[in-house]
Amino acid sequence: RQLRVTHIATRFEELIDDEANDTLTPEQIFLTATDDALEQRRIHKVDKLIRAAGFPLPQASIAEIDYREDRGITPVRMRRYAAHDWRADPTNLLITSPTGGGKTYLACALGIAACHNGHSVVYARMDDLARRLVIARGDGIAHQKLLNDLSHTDLLVIDDFLTVGIDSDAASDLFAGLANWVPELPDRVAADSIVNRLSNQARKISLGQIDMRRLRHEQARADDGYWE
Template sequence: MLNHPTLDRLRELGLNGMAKGFCDLAANPESSALEHAEWLGLLVEQEATLRQQKRFEARTRTAKLRHAASIEDVDFRTPRGLDRALFLRLASGDWIREHRHCLITGPCGTGKSWLACALGDKACRDNFSVLYQRSSRLFASLALARGDGRYARLMRQLARVDLLILDDWGPEPLAAEQRRDLLEIVEDRYNTGSLIITSQVPIGRWYEIVGDPTLAEAILDRVVHAAHRIELKGESLRKLRASA
């Protein structure tokens, strides 16, 4: 068997998954009983798995999620108003395909950011592009970009992702530029992309945060009415775990 030439050619072609599968099969005495088509099928499957893993790793690097969270590790036992059925429906990703949004509100420490990152991680696994941004830092970055000519490029980057996570929105009222930035972000994503917004402020008070009634109506009409809501309550999970 021409192990080395075959492996070299596979690697030259960038088929590293098939090369690894080839080595695994060659080292397994039971593989001699396989038909050629079965060998080929296993090699192709190994290549597909490796490429899928690399794409996932690239998406998670680009997403820059704040927490290494996953839906499999979500705590449904601690009472905090988390609807298990709703969250598992969100984990399916259908709402992202439908360009809907998800709003997660609740007191500090109830796990809003962690849940948002868990949904972001699952979206990465489902081949969606994701980007996590803390709201205050995003507005600061946009202000800097406006001054040095990068504003249009940064807005295009935000518009391109399938799922944009805006974490810790509020509670301070938005300045005039921030209101306009948020309107542009929401408008760019209308019927083309999804948002996750987390906030300590109840949704009913978001009009106060936007400040300008006209812009508040334009922004929130595009977000709130097409959104799933997770409204958490209770004590901080960090406090509960520290006292356990």
């Protein structure tokens, strides 16, 4: 049911034409063709989810995270987050660090891992998301669709959260559609509600004080092939 017969048939013919498979029975070739077609379908779905998410770092990977001491993260902990079922267990995860600490990379890596697990993901910078919500208000249908899309996605990644202020309309939309947060919001009551919704029972990752952006630049400058 997960495959179109033509995909299996095409792969079946390719395997039959390959002399390396002469020792395989027709049944073995058929099973191999089915497995290959299923894997290709899975890869296509993952690629589609990653493109739809809008990650600024689409190559980010849990395997490439720098786990140096004082970053507050370990491979075991990140694998646990990477395998998390965001759909069955909706969870707020707060990632904090000074500028350059690697928050965006880590958020993208976790989001991409979620895509590999079949989850729908939306990545957005806070100011961009607020702008989209305000613009969409001019069209009732588009506005409701955007709110529905945000509410129904398995994992919503909001980067640069409240590093800039947003207006009351955007604050209201965010409160209606997701989990939110703090004083830059124009309505203090809404701000308090947003803080409670986001922070209550939220898991937290504090990446410490290491400036990964500066560290990477220094490492690049130390490379024999570096020039400027």
